[in-house]
Amino acid sequence: MKKLLNVLYVTTPEAYLSLDGENVVVLIEGKEKFRLPIHTIESIVCFGFLGASPALMGFCAKNGVGLCFVSPYGRFLARVSGGVYGNVLLRKKQFRVSDSEADCVPIAINCIIAKLNNSRVVIERAIRDHPGQVDVNALKKASTYIKNSTVQLQNCSSLEEIRGIEGDCAKIYFEVFDELILHSKDSFYMRGRNKRPPKDNLNALLSFLYTLLAHDVQSALETVGLDPYVGFLHRERPGRPSLALDIMEEFRAFFVDRLVLSLINRKQITGKGFTVRESGGVMMDADTRKNVLMAWQKRKQEKITHPFLNEKISLGLLPYVQSLLLARHLRGDLDAYPPFLWK
Amino acid sequence: MMVLITYDVNTETDAGKKRLRLIAKECVNKCQRVQNSVFECLLDPAQFSELRHKLEKIADGSTDSLRYYYLGKNWKRRVEHFGAKTSYDPEGVLII
Numbered sequence: 001m002k003k004l005l006n007v008l009y010v011t012t013p014e015a016y017l018s019l020d021g022e023n024v025v026v027l028i029e030g031k032e033k034f035r036l037p038i039h040t041i042e043s044i045v046c047f048g049f050l051g052a053s054p055a056l057m058g059f060c061a062k063n064g065v066g067l068c069f070v071s072p073y074g075r076f077l078a079r080v081s082g083g084v085y086g087n088v089l090l091r092k093k094q095f096r097v098s099d100s101e102a103d104c105v106p107i108a109i110n111c112i113i114a115k116l117n118n119s120r121v122v123i124e125r126a127i128r129d130h131p132g133q134v135d136v137n138a139l140k141k142a143s144t145y146i147k148n149s150t151v152q153l154q155n156c157s158s159l160e161e162i163r164g165i166e167g168d169c170a171k172i173y174f175e176v177f178d179e180l181i182l183h184s185k186d187s188f189y190m191r192g193r194n195k196r197p198p199k200d201n202l203n204a205l206l207s208f209l210y211t212l213l214a215h216d217v218q219s220a221l222e223t224v225g226l227d228p229y230v231g232f233l234h235r236e237r238p239g240r241p242s243l244a245l246d247i248m249e250e251f252r253a254f255f256v257d258r259l260v261l262s263l264i265n266r267k268q269i270t271g272k273g274f275t276v277r278e279s280g281g282v283m284m285d286a287d288t289r290k291n292v293l294m295a296w297q298k299r300k301q302e303k304i305t306h307p308f309l310n311e312k313i314s315l316g317l318l319p320y321v322q323s324l325l326l327a328r329h330l331r332g333d334l335d336a337y338p339p340f341l342w343k
Numbered sequence: 344m345m346v347l348i349t350y351d352v353n354t355e356t357d358a359g360k361k362r363l364r365l366i367a368k369e370c371v372n373k374c375q376r377v378q379n380s381v382f383e384c385l386l387d388p389a390q391f392s393e394l395r396h397k398l399e400k401i402a403d404g405s406t407d408s409l410r411y412y413y414l415g416k417n418w419k420r421r422v423e424h425f426g427a428k429t430s431y432d433p434e435g436v437l438i439i
Contacts, residue, residue: 009439021372034439036375037374
């Protein structure tokens with residue numbers, strides 16, 4: 001099994017990244033601040049605007065190190081990827097499957113079943129852990145609704161139906177999400193998802209972490225040789241990594257929602273770390289962002305036994321493992337795509 | 344695994360100075376320089392034997408020496424630091 005390598009986050013706005021030998025060198029005002037051999041990391045996420053030298057970009061692309069630029073507030077800007085590599089037969093198979101709705105449906109169903117299951121686990125866990133503090137009836141109702149939808153989903157025959165069920169469940173889920181927040185309810189509340197820009201603290205947090213997750217999933221897909229832009233449930237649109245979004249569905253609740261809830265409920269972040277801009281968008285300050293990134297990196301190092309492979313792996317490798325399983329399914333080694341079901 | 348590499352290169356001749364430069368360069372490429380001729384490397388065994396091969400090809404066995412200390416997977420509790428020039432933890436959270 002692949003080893004989970006570290007990720008370098010560059011949050012200083014005036015940092016410039018350059019290459020020296022086989023090292024990334026972080027320059028701040030022209031002075032060397034930090035140096036690190038590139039092969040010990042698997043990706044670099046850069047929040048500054050000064051960017052990186054073309055030599056570094058080339059080296060990263062050649063060595064399979066993801067290099068991704070996001071705005072200081074976590075909005076995705078660009079990523080650097082090298083020439084097309086991986087197995088062309090696998091990619092052509094992926095395109096063919098993506099073109100035929102009948103082939104897409106079973107994969108899409110599996111992804112969404114996992115998504116629904118995993119978001120139900122979040123709700124069920126709140127019922128189990130804090131029965132006195134949450135509205136158990138409302139949560140139970142939502143959980144049952146999602147459970148029934150899962151059954152319904154199995155009989156879907158078109159992508160439209162799947163999207164419909166997914167949308168309904170997401171709405172129900174985010175309606176009760178507010179219940180799961182146990183502390184500082186005046187700074188963190190969920191009144192529906194909104195994005196670009198997020199209009200409240202909770203949405204800002206969710207969007208920020210979803211961006212990081214999308215980056216990880218996309219890199220993982222590229223590692224196994226799949227084209228992240230050709231999806232099965234999400235349709236193609238220029239610049240949208242549809243397949244990464246498909247695979248991400250399984251992980252949203254497990255990786256991001258759960259982490260956000262623990263950060264808030266353990267009071268690791270507070271409402272003070274957020275500011276509202278004139279446009280109505282909410283952004284995090286540097287300290288909060290650092291805390292969130294640290295929690296995110298820690299979470300990725302936790303270990304679980306993968307339910308399908310029965311092998312102990314770091315959480316950070318899950319996107320990679322799922323991409324591998326998807327590639328195996330497309331190649332015909334597996335009859336169906338086994339999504340990640342959280343127990 | 345974590346390996347500590349240290350070296351001593353005889354620099355009395357120009358060829359020796361060149362060897363020192365080359366060895367230092369190879370080490371900087373793959374490892375963290377913790378002191379002038381002391382490097383900590385987080386490598387897998389394959390990468391390590393590659394590096395080792397490169398270093399030993401450059402070094403001259405009759406005058407120079409290279410030492411490898413294998414600190415293994417639980418290296419963190421085997422390393423302590425005092426004083427200036429603190430190092431970073433390659434397995435920890437890297438935020439700059």
